[in-house]
Amino acid sequence: MLHDFTSQFWANTVDGLTVGSIYALVALGYTMVYGVLRLINFAHSEIFMIGTFGGLTLIQVVGFDNGPYTGIALVGVLLACLVASMVASGGAALLLELVAYRPLRRKGASRLAALISAIGASLFLQELFATTVIPHFFGHGGGRDPIHVPDLMKKETLFSIGSGDVRNDKLLIFVAAIVMMIVLDRFVNASKLGRGIRATAQDPETAVLLGVNIDRVVVVTFVVGGLMAGAAGFFFALLYQQTMFNIGFILGIKAFTAAVLGGIGNLRGALVGGFTLGLIENYGGSIFGSEWKDVIAFTLLVVILLFRPTGILGESLQQARA
């Protein structure tokens, strides 16, 4: 047990950081919506799921399925699929806001109502894919079976750190996630819309008085969260070459755990939380057996909420400095 931990330490570190990047990108969506609306966007996991299908659509429609690609072609295909995933998820997040949340906000409904509406939307989207979208558009008879995503790139080890082989796709995911985080951090901290988001998170009433268009802020928050989840979805499909109608369920709870771990409402916390969760889960998996990974992650969630509900960084979107 402990021997596995030491001998596999670097391999688990590499895997943990890779999957942690995906958790972090999804966690951003939870954290941003929570920061602005004080609402856990339960259907965010389905936004991620739609992202995994975004790239696949392009692969099937345009015919990017005769990979693996190399050189410029690879860069082009990866970028195109990434954008397709982000657009699909961003659009879905926008629709979700307009259909499932906005009418409730207008009525000043209770949080319980919003949460139930979110669960309904989540169930609806999953089942829509299982019963309709997957059989009809992805030519897959069993809508509830896993779907293979064709290989886009040749996966090879670039270099090794101890027992950890750093593969090109894993490095790409890690670097891309960090770059996206930096861009998002700049957007929230330096742009005019970002200032609106922070103002709304801090004090919605005053923000309205000072001329912030709240509806637009909420829409932007959902869409940006959706774009990040879409990117995560594409990376997930690239890494595991597989997707499914309910792929977002477990990953969604884990990403939420990551958001809470880092400090919900805190953008940088999502990054820290994602990596921490990815590492703990993989280290724990090497000690107790990988079938216990999910249990480790969810137990961690209960433990953090018990001892430090504000998370590692604690500082939230409201208090972020200008």
Added chain:
Amino acid sequence: MSDNTNKTANTAGWRGALSGPLEAVRTHWDRAPGWERWAVYVLLIIGALFLPYEGLAPVMSPESAWSTILFYPIGIYVLLALGLNVVIGYAGMLDLGYVAFWAIGAYTMATMAVKHGIGFWPLLPCGIVLAAVSGVILGAPTLRLRGDYLAIVTLGFGEIVRKVAENTNWLGGTRGINNIPHPPSHEGVWFAGVDLFTYKIRDARPYYYLLVAVIVLVVIFSKRLEASRIGRSWTAIREDEDAAEIMGVPTFKFKLLSFATGAAIGGAAGVVFAAKTSYVAPANFPFLLSATILAAVVLGGAGNIPGVIVGAFLVAWLPERFRGLADYRDLAFGAILVAMMIFRPEGLIPSRQRKAEMAEGGGGMGHMGAEIDTSGSEAEVGSR
């Protein structure tokens, strides 16, 4: 009385079509003398006893055995919905891992009966207590938190319980546990052509009657709880937790109690279920089932026992009756949940109090985004 009806019909607009007659019945019921209420209760129980009547089968369930359907899903869903109603309807907390308690009850029956040969009757209280204790263990760290955290943590808990069952050989792993013994039989007590206490594999009706007995007990229990100091505390917590705390309600204690009560009812359902099917596996307890029971409670009217029973009955029965639509069942549930929250958050047969709370925008966990709703009234602004 007619004044009241008219007013409701006017204010509710197109929804008055349903609310009008319902309100009239309600008003009548509130003023009904004791003997009339008892008569209705007795009639309802007699109705439940004659529900497995073979003549109903072609109408209610042309494609599968009617008495089997009556036990599972209908009866079990009703019992689970009544349990979840204590948590969601009374105390206003969202529990998304409710099937976990059902699973704990079922696995208690499975392991203890198969490995240690303990009978059904001693195990029924054991399963109830064990589920309640796990409710306390889960609730104690999490109930101090805001409601939506609780939702996610209970969701995680539901998955933990399922995964532990999957990964533990002692619990049968993914294959589950089979050959669970049925409850002991006492032959020779006949009612309407059913040997009442003969628990064999063929006839589902004795199990159904057992379940009806449990459901009746749970209904009485919930009703008494609702009317007690505990029930009033739950209402206070649901409407405004901070205010309740200030007024001297020990909110944490009562939230924990509600959680444990709900869990105990789930545990009872689990023991009965395992004793009937004689087989349990982790696949019996997916998150989707928690969501389905939630849909039942919300659809019927959280906090109102007749509403919850009707909701659970519809949610369980409709997909069995219309098998062709079974594929789209969960799709419809999802859409219904969203639509209900937008158009009729109080449910089909709401509790009056709950409806009033919903109309004010309260009714659990405070408002969502009321503070940023630019068209909102002043009372709503800043109530966070």
